[in-house]
Amino acid sequence: MTRIGIILGSTRPGRSGAQIAEWVLAQASARGDAEYELVDLRDHPLPHFDEATPPMFGPSPNEYTRAWAARIAPFDAFVIVTPEYNGGYPGVLKNALDHLFAEWTNKAVGFVSYGVNGGARAVVQLRAVCSTLGMADVGYQVGISVLEFENRTTFVPTAAHDLTLGKTLDQVLAWNGALAPLRSTLVNS
Numbered sequence: 554m555t556r557i558g559i560i561l562g563s564t565r566p567g568r569s570g571a572q573i574a575e576w577v578l579a580q581a582s583a584r585g586d587a588e589y590e591l592v593d594l595r596d597h598p599l600p601h602f603d604e605a606t607p608p609m610f611g612p613s614p615n616e617y618t619r620a621w622a623a624r625i626a627p628f629d630a631f632v633i634v635t636p637e638y639n640g641g642y643p644g645v646l647k648n649a650l651d652h653l654f655a656e657w658t659n660k661a662v663g664f665v666s667y668g669v670n671g672g673a674r675a676v677v678q679l680r681a682v683c684s685t686l687g688m689a690d691v692g693y694q695v696g697i698s699v700l701e702f703e704n705r706t707t708f709v710p711t712a713a714h715d716l717t718l719g720k721t722l723d724q725v726l727a728w729n730g731a732l733a734p735l736r737s738t739l740v741n742s
Contacts, residue, residue, distance in 0.1 A: 555587040555729055557722075558628035562635040562646035564595045569667060572708045573697065574634045577665055580710075580718055581632070586726060590628075594645055597621055599652055608654035618652050625653055629736075630661040630729040631688075632721070635675050637668030642675035650682055658687035659735040661728035663721040664694040667708075671696025689732060691724035693717060 559581065561574040574591055581589040599621060604613055613619055635642045650657070662683050666672025673696055680690045695717045702708055 555629045555726065556627055557581065557587050557589045557725065557729075558592045558625065558631045559589055560631055560633045560646075560649075561591060561593045561595075562633055562649075563643050564645050565636075565643070568636070569699075569702065569706075569708060570634050570636055573665060573667055576708065576710050576714075577632060577634060577718065580715060581722055584719075584722065586722075587629075592624065592628075594649055597624060597649065599648055602648055602651045604652070608652060613652075621649070622653055622656050625656040628660070629733070630663075630725050632663045632665060632725060633679060634665045635667075635672060635679065637666060637670070637672035637675035640674045641678055646679075647682070650686065654686060657683070659732045660688055661691060661725045661732060662688045663691045663725040665697070665718065665721070666694065667697040668699055671698045689728050691721060691728055693721040693724050695721055 559574055559577050561570050563570040574593070578589055578591050581587070597620070599617055604615065604618065612622070633646070635646060664676045664679060666676045668675065676694055676696075683690050695714060697708065697714065699705060701711075
């Protein structure tokens, strides 16, 4: 069965992303069309990028990077849940992306963002980085404004959020199917 990793891209204390990622996981899992799993960056502390050679040139000598690669490699596609901090996405997420290369390549990715303006500027930046890593970013995305949170602390999804997430997941799965032959070619070469 297809495995989709839902990456929670913030490690900040008091983050809103955990409740959003749990909503994504619950909605996605209820579909029954793939295996969905939460990947919380708090569980994978990586130092600031310190690889002696770029990840595209092969496996890292560092155990923490090899452990991160082993966690990410089995997934067929991803949904990244990200806040927008000061017009961009969190450094911890950029660092996690930078530590790997082959593990991201030829995999679909969708985005669920939150912040002022729904985190749109963070996703614009993520699309550029994910494209460079060889990922196919889907068109639909979920944008959640901090103004939509009850008391600015509690995320209560609306029917519109559910609908947009469904369309995002549909595209991630469709793109996953289209990219699967490319991944199998790399494995078999």
